[in-house]
Amino acid sequence: MSHDHHHAPVASRYDLAPERSDIGLIRPDRFTGWRDWLTTVDHKKIGVLYGAFAMFFFLVGGVEALGIRTQLSRPDNDFITARMYNQLFTMHGTTMIFLGVMPLSAAFFNFLVPLQIGARDVAFPRLNAFSLWTFVFGAFVLNASWLFEFAHLSGWLKSFGWYNALVYTDFAPANGWFSYAPLSGTFGQADAALRAPRFTGVGTDFWIIGIQILGIASLAASFNFICTILNMRAKGMTMMRLPVFTWMTLVTSFLIILAFPAITVALIQLMFDRQFGANFFNPSAGGQPVLWQHLFWIFGHPEVYILVLPAMGIVSEVLPTFSGKSLFGYPIIVFSGAVIGFLGFAVWSHHMFTTGLGPVPTAAFSLLTMAIAVPTGVKIFNWLGTIWGGRVRFTPPMVLSLGFIWMFMCGGFSGIMHSSAPADSQQQDSYFVIAHFHYVLLGGVLLGLMSGLYFWFPKIFGRMPKASVAYWASGLVILGFNLAFGPMHYLGLAGQPRRTHTYHAGFGWETWNYVATIGAFILGIGVFIAFANLVWTAFRGEKCSSDPWDGRTLEWSLPSPVPEYNFARSPVIACRDAFFAHKHGAHRLVYEQDGGEAGVHMPSQSWMPLLASCGFLLAGLGMPMSAMGVPHAGWVVIAGLGVLFLGIWLWALEGPGGYMLKTPVAPAPAPAEAAASR
């Protein structure tokens, strides 16, 4: 490999001379503005983009939820049609899980992991950009179904010839977020065009290809993060000195790479059923719909831990910081996270107790489900042990993390109730289940992620969110959340079934549904205020110091915002919470003699990841459109695969490039005032 394209170190990438890649194109290293964001390979910028898109989709999913709650606020309501209701709850679940929580977790992975392990970037910076844009386009494909649905509702689609041939009318997905076969699949025999009749409309095809693309994005990101965490740790950063957030990122990434293949295959099989008349889940040809349930939940249950482990990692960073103590039982917390990861693969059938698995599997999955509560409980006790005897500072992130423990425990208790198969068969498909997983995913995960946002926002943007607004938002979120989902425990046990468009008066459900709707709106206002507060802070907030919380991990040793090379010189780690020990303890942080005069090696920016991801956009839009019968849409799929190949090929040929950046010669200054004041 030739290195002649490396110039002398420059003070900034805008000083670089125009530089050609191995395929003769000018490398987009000197861009500013939107072209810089489109071609960036900086993990911090990619993290910010992940976060921005995730927060946007959180609001979209929230509006969908408010549509559902408005419809259910009183009996026999006709605020929205049953058809729209099905689409709303399907897209609400799918959006919140795949476009809200997972990318917001990915935002933290991206921004924090290299900083916490003392690295300058991820192992594969361009692959990281590819993951981001593939996620963005997958999200777009999924939500493009709404555009078709609205075009259909407005009557605009009627002007197209192919529209009349359509007998399927759901343009947005309407099967629920787990898209159970046979509802999502086919029945009867395939016709001459190799298509079997389908129960649901092309919305399901949007869902299939959208989730498939999002899965590719998650897989690529996870390969990258495992590689980064295992391979790019600073000198002395042994595995048992890793910050717990980084540990949980590692466990989550392993869960993703081992769990997503099951859904990938299930989606391929369902796609073959719908597009080519295969019989994987077609009951009239001997296909077993219950196989879909197994494949989905072999993915779906680890997915639950994929959602919650990053939030647990965040809480494990926030609690010690604001208790002024190190994390109680660090090795046990790490070990419990790993055990949750392993056991997470062994409990999937507790979602299927009512399918008639037989007594032995039912008992086994019951026991394993009870067992997985143990490492979770261990973590909770360790968090309580961390706070115990500490000098607790009730900052906004701390309030939200304490909320996490409280709400997550409530969700955990109803989870243990589900592990008992006889009890579960009563609660199955009722509002009790809705209450349970919203306590885990909203009271747990969302509060954890909001805590992380308030905790690291000063590091990301160098600006401090207004605390008074943050307290109000946190209070509204916790209050609204409990008002919305607390009553659902009662409603579920009183018999209100999940996923019904409306209900008659007289079952005793009216009051609590009304309360739940009020709670949902309070919650929505709280989340909106929190996000608005954060966005405002990013642009206009009050500037703050680089270490406003007296942080413990390496990211707080850097200036805010963090310079693009992260560490002017690589740190050498002597203990856990090295930066805290540097400020208050025996171990001083020392730095390697890299960087300095010769500069730091920076990866070049590139258009190719974006180009390759565009292939997924074309293929993803073409596939459901060909299912609609839009002429030539099949060619769009092939063109998309061609663009994908072209992007990857040019990506390989252009060479990694890179340039040397001059950094301040002195090591990053220790916050002398913090050290002196204690």
Added chain:
Amino acid sequence: MSHSAAHAHEAPTSTGIDHKKLIMWLFLASDCMFFGTLISTHLLYRKLYPTGFTDAEGHQQFVQKLFDIELTSFSTFILLMSSFLMALAVSAMHKGGQLKSFRRNVLGVIVFGLIFLGCQVYEFTHFYHQGLTVQNSVFGSTFYVLTGTHGTHVAIGVLWLVLLYFYSFTGKLGGHVGALDVEVAGLYWHFVDIVWIIIFTAVYLVEYLGPDGIWGNGLPPVPGVTR
């Protein structure tokens, strides 16, 4: 400062394993689960419906009669030998970038891979004419999707090696990075080969365990043979 120390992608890693090799191992771990799911689907349905499938004329067809085990054994052997050549190609790159030897061996891998794919195309066409389609049975769906997915993996591998072959003429394939790039492609190729050994066993060979195959596929009784 020397170049090797100045470049993040060539700096020593915490585990001592190159990034590219580690990420390929991670991808292969993920791909294990991928093929595991496909093979499980096939075996589950095979156990559930041991008697094969019904063709377009409504005749019962038996899997053991459908398979051409000699042809599949041949293509399996060819794929195994391609792995041998791949190992030689990797070795040539590790011995200081012997490009001629690399090209000769990798061309062999490409040709053998194409022979395997040719056999699969022939097999698919043959089975189709025997009456097995993706649409007419669960067996057809699981068989074509499983072996077709494996064939896609082989085709991607062939494409990758073709690109590496031509890239070797640009003079840029060499040194530690060049050897690593070839080795990573080799890891992928060996993995696809190993998966085929499992598919060959679990999908083909077990149909020949005992007179009825492991699933007891209910061939018509033969006079004088006790089953």
